[in-house]
Amino acid sequence: MNLPKFLLADNSNHPEDIFVLHTEYPRFLINLKDDEIEWFEDLSNENEQDLANELEGLIEAAGVFYDAEMEGLE
Template identity: 50%
Template sequence: MELPRFLMGDNVHYPEDIFVIHLDYPRFIINLKDDSVEFLEEVTKTDKEELEEETKNLIEEASRFYDEQMELYEQ
């Protein structure tokens, strides 16, 4: 099964939060409400340093993904 790169997630216990799940490496969940990121797997120190800039780009991509999804829902 091929999975999409991003998924949206919500939870009734966190009604103000907007979660986007990134399924490629490095897998993480970002809360777009405050841009907090929780990695779903252990990232080594070396990887973390290398991924720092890429993670910033992925956060921007996650925000764009959310905006695109919201536009589609409004149609």
């Protein structure tokens, strides 16, 4: 199966939260409401500066993905 890079996630126990799941390495779930991130990878062996640069772009891309999905629903 070929998964999309980002998926919207929903949970009825957290109706105010907006979750986006990143399915490629490094996999994570971000709550766009407060930018809290849950990592699904062990990132301890990664170069911190390279990782920080990549993650900044991925987090921004998650927000862009969400905005595009919401525009498509209007």
